[in-house]
Amino acid sequence: MHQVTWPRLMILSALAALTACVSPQPPASQPATLPPPDDAEEAAFLTALYGNDWLSDPQVSIAADRKTLAKLRKIVPSIESENQALEKVFNHLRDEYDLNLTVSWRALEAAALDRNTPVSVHLKDLPLHAVLRELLTGIGGSETSLGWTLxxxxxxxxxxxxxxxxxxxxVMVYDVREIIDRLSGERDLDAHDATQTLMAVLRESIAADTWRDNGGTIGAIREIGGYFVINQTRDNHRAIFQLLRRLEPTPQRDTRTATANAAASRTLAVAADGLDTPRFALDLYGQLAKTTKGNFICSPASINMSLAVVYAGAKGETAKQMAKTLHYSAPAEKVNAAAAALLKTxxxxxxxxxxxxxxxxxxFWAQERKINADFRALINSAYRDAWHDVDFTKNANAARTSMNNWAQEQTKGKIKELVPAGALTDLTRLVVTNAIxxxxxxxxxxxxxxxxxxxxxLSADKKVQLPMMAQTESFAFYENDDLKLLEMDYKGRSLTMLVLLPKQLEGLPALEKGLTADKLREWLSEKRRHRVDVKLPKFSAQSDLNLPKTLTAMGMGDAFDPFKANFSGIYAREALYLTHVFHRAVIDLDEQGTEAAAATAVVGGLFGESPSRPKTFHANRxxxxxxxxxxxxxILFMGRLANPKGE
Structure with a gap:
């Protein structure tokens, strides 16, 4: 393996960043005989060392180890010894505390210590393992280091x-893939450098002078596919095990990991409080991919938040279809409370x-005094100061102008006409708008x-020439036989762009057809940081969509059928149904970053209305x-780039 000499400052900095909650390890000059850990951690260590046999067979050696460890945790009220022979002190500990204890007298005698070496001990109210540690430290002094093992x-x-x-x-094998991934992200290193840094941390902090790379004679580490194969003493293995356990990402130490997905590091989103918005996003993209040619972009988040509002007034089969299509698993009031909390976050x-x-x-733009009071109260409780009373019956066009001005203002002028002319009539009763x-x-x-x-x-026989941005840097990266996935952070790293590039020149249709939330979650959980040679086109794209057919194909057709729709929770006096779901989205991407905007308008009306070498990621297809x-x-935005020139 290629060896790297890491500056001590870098090693200590990495260790400090990763181990804010880790207890200090023994100094290099002392044996790594840590106090016995709690039962859960000891069980994990023994399982890692010996497998699961020790759990089922009480006759194996590990059962005896656990009994001894339990004895070593007992508190010793007092131990007093003044110039007693060393052998007598050891015999006292063996007999008094029922220990199976043996002394390698030959090794001690070689270090000028014999059975009659006088020992004075005055200790009280300490665990037995601490008594043993203090005793051995006192006997060995500064010239001879004594220790014990099980x-x-x-x-x-x-x-x-x-x-x-x-x-x-x-020899033990440690899975360090999650730690390497965490270190890569926090220290902005590729996988190789993160691996070397973690190795250096272990050699610096656990019995430093025992490692062969530090001039010692026993310790050795080899990395194989994200696993460390380590040769060390059992006591040092225990210290390594405890340290690595504390370096693993946890909700307390890795906010990004915990909130993105409790089960897998920084994967797809969670289904919280009845919302599974990423699953809806992938379903929506899959349906749009079937029916849309060329470039397109949409904001699943904007569409979902808009539909969540009308779901609050859906009843019967209409509500069931919407819940299934939108992946809602809670009552409407909880769904909207969760959507409002997400918006706030x-x-x-x-x-x-x-x-x-x-x-x-x-x-929300509603016909004056026509909307169900309970629906209005529910929406007002979830989304404050967002209600607009308008009169569609007298001046629908004025209401449309107000909506479009609102969308233009919210999107910094990127979306200029959300609701087209003629879309609203005197039969319109409710329009729900969202802008991002x-x-x-x-x-x-x-x-x-x-x-x-x-x-x-563009295809096997067609190509265009265009500006292609380029850089080689450390990025999160994943690949399999069919695709490459690149994750590019935005400043602050609260936002990322994922680019999914098929390996085959004309492989995008197959990738789109097979893309699911579960697959994306799996790919994201497997990504690792690498140096990546990135080439990405500068591009701009926009889409102007009306989604009734798309959402009907996804399973919520009753909402758009004037004879089947049931929105009696919104408007009980007459039959309300959804006439349009307008959605417009734009994106501009260049060397500095990204600007994107989208807006959605869900229109409800009455029947009768009109309708080691760097990895390569060359996105040149x-x-x-x-x-x-x-x-x-x-998922805030999602799109396809078929032709950066938009032709």
Whole structure:
């Protein structure tokens, strides 16, 4: 394995960043005989060392080890000894506390200590393992280091050099993939450098002078596919095991990991309080991919938040279809409370830097005094100050102008006409609007000087030339036989762009057809940081969609059928149904970052209304992309780039 000499400052900095909650390890000059851990941690260590046999067979040696460890945790009220022979002190501990204890007298005698060496001990109210540690430290002094280890329930006392001989060494395999991934993200290292850093941390902090790389004679580490194969003494293995356990990502130490997915590090979003918005996002994309040619972009988050509002007034089969299509698993009031909480989180994420703009807003436009009071109260409780009373019967066009002005303002002028002319009539009763605006810089901007014209392959026999951005940096990356996945952080790392690139030139249709939330979750959980040679086209894209047919194909057709729709929770006097779901989205991507916006208008009306070498990631062929919020996993934008020139 390629060896790297790591500066001590870098090693200590990495250790400090990763181990804020870790107890200090023994100094290099002392044996790594840590106090016995609690039962759960000891069980995990013994399972790692010996497998599960020790759990089922009480006759194996580990059962004896556990009994001895339990004895070593007992409190010793007092132990007094003044110039007693060393052998008598050991015999007293063996007899008084029923220990299976043996002393390697030959090794001690070689270190000028014999059975009659006088010992004075005055200790009280300490665990037995602490008494043993203090006793051995006092006997050895500054010239001779003594220690102890466990073997088949037997406490073996000897010199440290003797305990480090081959007969006391073990080889263990540690899965460090999650730690490497965490270190890569926090220290902005590729997988190789993160691996070398973690190795250096272990060699620096656990019995440093025993490692062969540090001039010792026993300790050795080898990395194989994200696993460390380590040769060390059993006591040092225990210290390594405890340290690595504390370095593993946990909800308390890794906010991004915990909130994105409790089961897998920084994967897809959670289904919280009845919302599974990422699953809806992937379903929506799959349906749009079947029916839309060329480039398209949408905001699943915007569409979902808009439909959540009308779901609050759906009843009967209409409500069942909407819940299944939108992946809601809770009553309407909980769904909207969760949607409102999500909106608040996205707007106020403390991890979003000041120069990143992420803003999402809802607004509701309802016919004066016609909407069900309970529905209005539910929406007002979830989304405050968003209600607008309008009169569609007298001036629907004025209401449309107000909505479009609102959308234009919320999206910084990117969405200029959300609701087209003629879409609203005197039979319109409710319009739910949502707008989202994002502007953020890359965490690692591209150098414009590196942007060169290159070919983008539209198909096997057609290509276009366009500006292709380029950089080689550390990014989260995954690949399998069919695709490559690249994760690019925006500044502050609260937002990321995922680019899914098929390996085959014309492989995008197959990738889109097979894409599911579960697959994306799996791919994201397997990504690791690497140095990646990235080439990505500068592009702009926009879409103007009306989604009734798409949502009907996804399973909620009753909502758009004037004879079947049941929105009696919104408007009980006459039959309300959904006439339009307008959605417009735009994106501009360049060397500095991304600006994107989207707006949605759900229109409800009455029947009768009109209708080691770097990895390579060269995105020089059609691909799909997502922009997601890391702390919630919410998919804010999702799209396909078939032709960056938009032809």
């Amino acid at each position: 073997d088949r329930g037997m406490i073996i006392i000897s010199t440290r050099d003797d305990l480090h001989r081959a007969k006391h060494q073990h 996205l707007n106020r994420d403390p991890d979003t830097p000041d120069d990143t703009q992420l803003h999402i807003a809802n607004a 605006y994002l502007k953020s810089k890359w965490a690692k901007p591209f150098d414009p000087a590196q942007t060169l014209d290159e070919y983008f392959y 059609p691909f799909l992309y997502l922009i997601r919020h890391n702390n919630t996993g919410e």
